[in-house]
Every structure is written in C-alpha cells, then in structure tokens.
Amino acid sequence: MRTARPLLPWFVWGVAAIAYAVAVINRSSLAALGPATQHHFDIDATTLAAFPVIQLVVYAALQIPVGILLDKVGTTNMVLGGGVLMLIGQTAMATVDNVWLAVLARVLVGAGDACTFISVMRMLPEWFAVRQLPTVSQVTGLIGQAGQLVSVTPLALLVGAVGWTQGFLGLAAVGLLVTILGAFVMRDRPGAPTLVEQITGRRGKLTLNARSLAGEPEAVTSSIGPPQTSTIPLVDSHRGFEVIDRARRMLRIPGIRLAFWLHFTSPFAANVFLLIWGTPFLTGGVGLSASQSGALLSITVVSSMVAGLVLGPLSSRFVERRVWINVGITLAIAIVWGTVFLWPGPPPLWLLLALIIVMPLGGPASMIAFEVLRSHSPRSFAGFATGLVNTGGFIASLIVILLIGLVLDVQGAGSPDAYSLTAFKWAFAVQVPLWVLGITMVLIERRRTQRWMAERGRRLR
Numbered sequence: 043m044r045t046a047r048p049l050l051p052w053f054v055w056g057v058a059a060i061a062y063a064v065a066v067i068n069r070s071s072l073a074a075l076g077p078a079t080q081h082h083f084d085i086d087a088t089t090l091a092a093f094p095v096i097q098l099v100v101y102a103a104l105q106i107p108v109g110i111l112l113d114k115v116g117t118t119n120m121v122l123g124g125g126v127l128m129l130i131g132q133t134a135m136a137t138v139d140n141v142w143l144a145v146l147a148r149v150l151v152g153a154g155d156a157c158t159f160i161s162v163m164r165m166l167p168e169w170f171a172v173r174q175l176p177t178v179s180q181v182t183g184l185i186g187q188a189g190q191l192v193s194v195t196p197l198a199l200l201v202g203a204v205g206w207t208q209g210f211l212g213l214a215a216v217g218l219l220v221t222i223l224g225a226f227v228m229r230d231r232p233g234a235p236t237l238v239e240q241i242t243g244r245r246g247k248l249t250l251n252a253r254s255l256a257g258e259p260e261a262v263t264s265s266i267g268p269p270q271t272s273t274i275p276l277v278d279s280h281r282g283f284e285v286i287d288r289a290r291r292m293l294r295i296p297g298i299r300l301a302f303w304l305h306f307t308s309p310f311a312a313n314v315f316l317l318i319w320g321t322p323f324l325t326g327g328v329g330l331s332a333s334q335s336g337a338l339l340s341i342t343v344v345s346s347m348v349a350g351l352v353l354g355p356l357s358s359r360f361v362e363r364r365v366w367i368n369v370g371i372t373l374a375i376a377i378v379w380g381t382v383f384l385w386p387g388p389p390p391l392w393l394l395l396a397l398i399i400v401m402p403l404g405g406p407a408s409m410i411a412f413e414v415l416r417s418h419s420p421r422s423f424a425g426f427a428t429g430l431v432n433t434g435g436f437i438a439s440l441i442v443i444l445l446i447g448l449v450l451d452v453q454g455a456g457s458p459d460a461y462s463l464t465a466f467k468w469a470f471a472v473q474v475p476l477w478v479l480g481i482t483m484v485l486i487e488r489r490r491t492q493r494w495m496a497e498r499g500r501r502l503r
C-alpha cells in the first residue's frame with residue numbers, strides 16, 4: 043500500500059531556506075547603498091569599504107565556534123539565535139548615528155549570518171534522502187542568492203522611498219517575522235521539538251508523527267553513509283585545547299581536507315567581485331556607468347541561480363565525478379579571467395559577458411564541497427566539519443580582497459580618481475596563485491581520499 047509522502051520536511055526546509063535568504067539580504071544590505079551609507083554616517087570611501095571586510099572577518103572567524111555550538115545546541119536554536127542577532131544588528135543600524143556603533147551593528151549582523159548557512163546545511167541530511175541532498179542543497183543556495191537580488195534593488199528602493207531608519211527597521215521586521223515562523227516550524231530532525239515546544243514542554247501531533255524522506259528506497263544513486271566517530275584517529279587531548287584537538291582529528295580524514303580545498307578554490311572569485319571589487323573594476327577600470335555595472339552584477343546572481351539548478355541533479359547523478367565538475371568550473375573561471383588579463387585594452391562585451399556568466403558558477407560549484415564532506419564526516423561532528431569547510435572559501439575571499447587593495451595601492455591606483463584598467467588587471471591577477479594552490483591541493487587530497495577509502499573497503503556508488 044502506498045503511504046503519503048511526508049510534507050513536513052519540505053516545510054521545515056522551506057522556512058530554513060527563507061531564513062538563509064534573509065541572512066543573505068542582511069549580509070549584502072549595504073551593497074547598493076554605498077552613497078546612502080556614506081551620507082548617513084558622514085564617512086569616506088575607505089571607512090565604507092571596511093564594513094564588508096569586518097563582516098566577512100566576523101563571519102569567517104565564527105564558522106568553527108558556531109560549528110561546535112551547532113553540534114551541542116542543534117540547528118533550530120542556531121538558525122533562530124542567528125536571526126535574533128541579525129535583527130538586533132539591523133535595528134541598531136537603523137537607529138544609531140555614530141559610525142563605531144554602526145560597525146558594532148555590522149559585527150552583530152556578521153555573527154548572526156555566520157550561524158545560518160552551516161546550520162541549514164547541517165539540518166538537511168536529517169530530513170532528506172542522500173540522493174536528494176545535492177539538489178536540495180543547491181536550491182537552498184539558489185534561494186539565498188535570491189536574497190542578494192532583493193538587496194541590490196528592492197531594498198535600495200525602499201530606503202530611497204521611506205528613508206534610512208524606516209528602511210532598516212523594515213528589514214529588521216522581516217527578520218523578526220521569519221524568526222517567529224521558524225520558532226513554530228523548524229525542528230532539528232523528525233521527532234525533535236520546535237522552539238515553541240521546547241519552551242512549553244509539550245510536543246504536538248505534527249512533531250510526534252514527523253517522518254524524514256531519508257527512509258525511502260534509494261532509486262538511482264546512493265552514496266556511502268558517513269563514517270562512525272570511532273573511525274576518526276584519536277589524538278592526545280588536553281582540556282582547553284578541545285577545538286584544536288577536534289580540528290586535528292577531522293583533518294586527518296583526507297575526504298574532509300578535500301572538501302575544504304574544494305570550497306577554498308571555487309567561490310572566491312565571485313565573492314570578491316560581488317562583495318567589493320566588482321563595481322570599482324567595472325566602473326573605474328572598464329569605464330561602464332553605475333547602472334550598466336549594476337545590471338552586470340544582477341546577471342552574476344541570475345547565472346549562479348541557474349547553475350545551482352543544473353549542478354544539483356548533475357552532482358547527484360555523477361557522484362564519482364563531482365570533484366571534476368568543481369575543478370572544471372574553477373578552471374573555466376581562471377581561463378576567462380586569464381583572457382581578460384591578457385586582452386590588450388578594455389575587454390569587449392562578449393568577454394565581459396563570459397566573465398559575468400562563468401565567474402558566479404563558482405558559488406554553486408562550492409556546494410559540491412558539502413556533498414564530499416557528508417560522505418566523510420561522522421554525524422556527531424557534522425556541524426564542526428561544515429563550519430571548517432565553509433571557512434575555506436571565505437579565507438580565500440578575504441585574502442584576495444585584501445591583496446587586490448594592496449596591489450592597487452602599490453601601483454598608486456588605490457582611490458576612485460586614480461583607478462585604471464591596467465592597475466585592476468594586475469590586482470585581479472592575485473587570484474592566480476590561489477587557484478594554482480587550490481587545484482593542486484584538490485588533486486593531492488583526491489588521490490589520498492581514494493587511497494583512504496580503498497584501504498577501508500569503502501566505495502561511493
């Protein structure tokens with residue numbers, strides 16, 4: 043007899059994905075509001091540029107602590123806690139005039155943002171079957187990217203129409219609504235309570251009867267289950283050094299190192315472009331107008347969303363080749379950027395479009411790192427391991443953001459009136475050593491992973 047497919051996993055995931063989209067809106071809420079921010083706080087361009095950098099530093103620095111907390115307090119509490127931090131941060135952003143308080147507000151936004159993505163990623167295997175995970179993960183990323191589109195235009199229009207304070211309070215209110223919704227709907231796993239149920243101590247029928255989609259028969263492709271915690275080599279542990287000890291234990295598994303390098307190598311070009319250096323390159327370097335540059339930035343978001351739809355089913359169908367899919371995309375990004383570097387003078391429109399379409403594929407490609415991680419990380423360490431892997435792309439992005447600024451400064455082209463195309467080409471060339479390092483490490487760790495699995499008789503099917 044056919045039993046009805048449970049809908050709860052889709053509701054839980056839907057609310058979690060919306061919470062992630064709100065985190066991305068909060069993260070990029072200043073992206074299209076540069077001049078408004080400068081006017082509101084009366085700050086120069088350098089101080090303005092410090093906002094995304096500080097936020098990124100906070101985000102990256104908190105990935106491992108958040109991952110550890112995640113394994114202890116669970117995904118629902120982390121996503122909702124992150125939501126509360128972000129709405130406090132945006133309320134402060136709306137109401138303070140002092141730039142240092144605004145920096146503190148961005149720290150809160152960065153901290154809340156840091157809690158969201160890895161918690162949602164950690165929650166998915168509890169609700170979905172292995173063969174569904176690549177697609178569900180990619181669609182989660184895609185919904186997050188939609189959040190970026192919201193900050194590029196609608197948020198800027200809202201702030202323009204109702205003013206800074208009302209606009210940011212509106213954003214905080216959206217965060218509050220989603221957090222309240224999450225408190226009623228999100229559950230770590232089937233049978234686990236919602237936040238409201240944790241507080242009242244009563245579990246509803248929906249929770250008691252909850253089922254995951256993971257129990258259904260695997261039709262096409264299946265993958266190995268994650269290893270048991272006991273397969274992780276023991277290392278001498280001292281109290282107070284638990285984090286280092288855990289990191290060492292996890293990093294002894296080559297599959298986890300492979301996931302780290304996959305995430306390190308693929309997304310930084312798009313992150314750097316979208317978060318900070320894309321607009322200066324397109325306007326000050328290539329010579330486009332602000333609106334042309336804004337249109338191109340929107341195309342990057344759409345390209346990444348479309349790629350997410352394609353890559354999910356592809357990496358699920360070709361489990362054995364998923365690493366090559368990631369490497370192929372990184373190489374394509376490097377080749378397009380290489381052509382821009384070597385092109386004499388300004389890149390023609392076709393080349394700019396190729397860059398704008400190919401570069402953002404690195405975001406969805408980096409989600410393959412989490413697929414690889416799921417095959418190699420024991421469940422009890424999954425939050426920690428997800429945080430560890432997610433640091434990869436953000437460390438690389440931070441290094442590139444800082445190096446581009448440095449190379450521009452060294453050439454005397456560090457301010458908008460001194461920008462030049464040649465200076466930008468040299469500056470963006472700092473990405474080359476990171477691609478070389480990343481791809482080399484991926485190839486090395488892939489071979490080690492294969493050997494590790496062969497020695498233990500494990501196989502990806």
Ligand SMILES: N[C@@H](Cc1c[nH]cn1)C(=O)NCC(=O)O
Nearest residue numbers: 159183184309346405406408409
């Ligand atoms: N690679 C991104 C996610 C993504 C998916 N599609 C495009 N980008 C990632 O690692 N995100 C982490 C985060 O907090 O957003």
